[in-house]
Amino acid sequence: xxxxxxxxxxxxxxxxxxxxxxxxxxxxxxxxxxxxxxxxxxxxxxxxxxxxxxxxxxxxxxxxxxxxxxxxxxxxxxxxxxxxxxxxxxxxxxxxxxxxxxxxxxxxxxxxxxxxxxxxxxxxxxxxxxxxxxxxxxxxxxxxxxxxxxxxxxxxxxxxxxxxxxxxxxxxxxxxxxxxxxxxxxxxxxxxxxxxxxxxxxxxxxxxxxxxxxxxxxxxxxxxxxxxxxxxxxxxxxxxxxxxxxxxxxxxxxxxxxxxxxxxxxxxxxxxxxxxxxxxxxxxxxxxxxxxxxxxxxxxxxxxxxxxxxxxxxxxxxxxxxxxxxxxxxxxxxxxxxxxxx
Numbered sequence: 001x002x003x004x005x006x007x008x009x010x011x012x013x014x015x016x017x018x019x020x021x022x023x024x025x026x027x028x029x030x031x032x033x034x035x036x037x038x039x040x041x042x043x044x045x046x047x048x049x050x051x052x053x054x055x056x057x058x059x060x061x062x063x064x065x066x067x068x069x070x071x072x073x074x075x076x077x078x079x080x081x082x083x084x085x086x087x088x089x090x091x092x093x094x095x096x097x098x099x100x101x102x103x104x105x106x107x108x109x110x111x112x113x114x115x116x117x118x119x120x121x122x123x124x125x126x127x128x129x130x131x132x133x134x135x136x137x138x139x140x141x142x143x144x145x146x147x148x149x150x151x152x153x154x155x156x157x158x159x160x161x162x163x164x165x166x167x168x169x170x171x172x173x174x175x176x177x178x179x180x181x182x183x184x185x186x187x188x189x190x191x192x193x194x195x196x197x198x199x200x201x202x203x204x205x206x207x208x209x210x211x212x213x214x215x216x217x218x219x220x221x222x223x224x225x226x227x228x229x230x231x232x233x234x235x236x237x238x239x240x241x242x243x244x245x246x247x248x249x250x251x252x253x254x255x256x257x258x259x260x261x262x263x264x265x266x267x268x269x270x271x272x273x274x275x276x277x278x279x280x281x282x283x284x285x286x287x288x289x290x291x292x293x294x295x296x297x298x299x300x301x302x303x304x305x306x307x308x309x310x311x312x313x314x315x316x317x318x319x320x321x322x323x324x325x326x327x328x329x330x331x332x333x334x335x336x337x338x339x340x341x342x
Contacts, residue, residue, distance in 0.1 A: 037146050038106070038146065038147045039144040039145060039146055039147065040104060040107070040144060040145060040146075040147055040150060041142055041143075041144050042142065042143050042144070042145060042177065042179075042184070042185065042200065043135065043139055043141075043142040043143075044130050044131075044142075045104070045150075045152075045177055045185065046132070046135055046139070046177070046185050046187070046198065046200055047129070047130055047131055047132035047135050048099070048100070048103050048104070048128050048129075048130050049152075049175040049177065049185065049187045049198075050132050050135070050187055050196060050198060051099075051128050051129050051130075051132065052095065052096045052099040052100065052128060052175065053096065053173050053174070053175045053187045053188075053189040053196060054189055054196060055095045055096065055099060055128075056091075056092035056093070056095045056096040056156050056157075056173045056189075057092070057173045057189045057190075057191030057194075058095075058191070059088065059091035059092050059094075059095050060088040060091070060092050060156075060157055060163070060171065060173060060191045061191045061192060061194075063086070063087050063088040063091060064088060064163060064166070064168070064171075064192075068087055069086040069087055069088060069163075069164060070086065070087045071084055071085065071086045071087075071164050072084070072085055072086075073085070083160075084160045084161050084164055085113070085160070086157070086160060086163060086164060088157050088160075088163060089112070089113050089156055089157040089160060090113055090156075092156035092157050092173055093111050093112070093113040093114070093154070093156040094120050094125075095125075095156075096111070096154050096156055096173075096175065097109055097111050097114070097154060097156075098120050098122065098125045099125055099126075099128050100152060100154075101122065101125075102122045102125045102127070102128065103127075103128045103130065104147075106147060107147060107150065107152060108147075108148075108150065108151050108152065108307065109152045109154060110151060110152065110153050110154065110277075110278065110307055110310065111153075111154035111155075111156060111278065112154065112155050112156060112276065112278045112279075113156055134206065134207065138204045138205075138206075138207065139200065139203050139204045141203060145179055149179055149180050150177060150178070150179055151177075151178045151181070151304055151305055151307070152175065152176070152177055152178075153174075153175070153176040153178065153277055153278045153281040153282070153304060154174070154175055154176075154278060155172075155173065155174040155175075155255070155278040155279055155282070156173060157171065157173060158171065158172045158173065158174055158253045158254060158255045158256070158279060159171045159172065159252040159253030159255070159256065161229060161252065162228075162252035162253060167252060168192040169190075169192070169193075169256070170251060170252035170253040170256045171190070171191060171192060171253065171256075172188050172189060172190055172191075172253055172255035172256055172259075173188075173189045173191060174186075174187065174188050174189070174255050174278070174279075174281075174282035174283070175187045175282060176278075176281030176282040176284070176285055176304070177285070178281060178285075178304035178305060180305065181303040181304050181305030181306075182201075182304070183201070183281050183282075183284040183285035183288060183302075183304055184200065184201050184285055185198070185199070185200045185201070185285055186198065186199055186281070186282035186283060186284065186285030186286040186289070187282055188255045188258075188259060188282050188283065188286065195208065197209055197259065197262075197286065198286070199285060199286040199289035199290070200285075200289065201285060201288045201289045202289075205286070205289050205290075209262065209263075209286070209290075210263075211290060212262070212263065212264035212290075212320060214320070214321040214322075215264075216267060216321075221243070221245045221246055221247050222238075222242045222243070222246045222247065222267050222268070223246075223247045223249060223265070223266045223267045224238050224242070224246055224247070224248055224249065224266065224267060224268050224269075224270055225249040225250075225251055225257045225260050225261065225266035225268070225269045225270075226238070226248060226249070226250055226251075226257075226269075226270055226271070227250070227251070227252070227257070227271060228250040228251055228252050229252065233272065234270055234271075234272050235248055237272075238270060249265075249266055254269075254271070254275065254279040254280050254283060255279070255282065255283055257269045257283075257318075258280070258282075258283030258284075258286070258287065258294075258318055259283070259286075261287070261292070261318050261319065261320055262283070262286055262287060262290060262292065262320065264320070267319065267321075267322075268317060268318065268319045268326055269316070269317070269318040269319075270315075270316070270317055271315055271316035272297070272315045273315070274311055274312065274313050275311075275312050275315075275316055276310055276311055276312070277302065277304055277309075277310050277311070277312060278310070280294065280302070280312065280316065280318075281302075281304050283318065284302065284304075284318075287318060287320070290320060291320075292318070292319055292320040292321075292323070293317075293318070293319055293323040294316065294317070294318040294319075295316075295317055295323070295327070296312060296314035296315055296316065296317070297314055297315035297316065297317055297327075298314050298315075299324075299327045300314065
């Protein structure tokens with residue numbers, strides 16, 4: 001028998017090709033060159049962030065007032081302390097993260113509690129107001145950026161240990177918008193005072209934030225704020241660097257401590273151990289809006305672009321003024337030396 005003649009039907013071949021292409025697109029999505037670049041208004045994103053941080057804060061406040069925390073440990077810190085998880089953390093996470101998902105589908109959002117939450121139907125999430133009167137009044141310009149350049153960092157409840165202990169003044173809820181890895185918009189909400197602080201680098205800030213002049217006189221004691229739960233070697237190192245008359249302020253919550261610097265009640269916020277980026281991004285953005293700085297103890301700026309690296313392992317220094325003076329002459333060198341010895 002001779003070789004069989006195989007004739008391809010052009011219509012059938014085209015149908016097979018189209019079917020195969022549909023399968024590839026379904027699995028992998030459209031290639032970048034085929035898609036129109038999707039952009040997002042940062043002014044609208046700021047307004048939505050304010051609405052959601054306050055929505056999350058309401059749940060935090062309601063659960064604490066009702067004493068329905070249902071607290072438990074979700075693991076241990078590097079130093080061996082319990083990492084506490086409460087119903088307030090989870091409910092605030094649901095309100096914020098699913099609010100973003102409903103308002104801006106596809107937006108990259110990284111939250112502290114993403115691994116601990118059961119999925120929720122978007123039907124249960126209320127629509128979010130994308131306009132804010134104060135933002136409209138104070139921010140006259142806008143800019144839209146590609147979706148894939150934006151990362152939103154969410155801390156649904158900062159200072160959970162203090163929340164459990166009913167030390168309400170330290171508790172904050174925070175949202176940060178990073179563009180190309182740089183902290184660009186920061187929103188910090190104090191749920192028990194019902195105050196929200198926000199800033200957009202280069203564009204403006206909430207009316208309850210004021211520029212603080214550097215009134216510290218040469219030779220006067222420094223006011224350094226540190227963690228009440230992760231003191232480590234920080235007290236000894238700070239006093240060795242800045243003098244025994246240095247005033248050490250122990251406080252809970254990275255958001256609270258950064259606001260104390262921004263509002264001029266502390267000269268610097270120092271942290272020597274590992275800290276997560278959702279704890280610091282919002283404060284970093286607000287500091288940057290006021291020309292302050294937040295770096296590692298080695299002087300490196302912190303990149304907020306990657307979902308794969310949520311930890312900052314190199315300590316933290318946050319200041320409004322004289323940042324490099326602290327880095328070069330005072331706090332950072334002894335801190336780094338102590339860290340290297342451990």
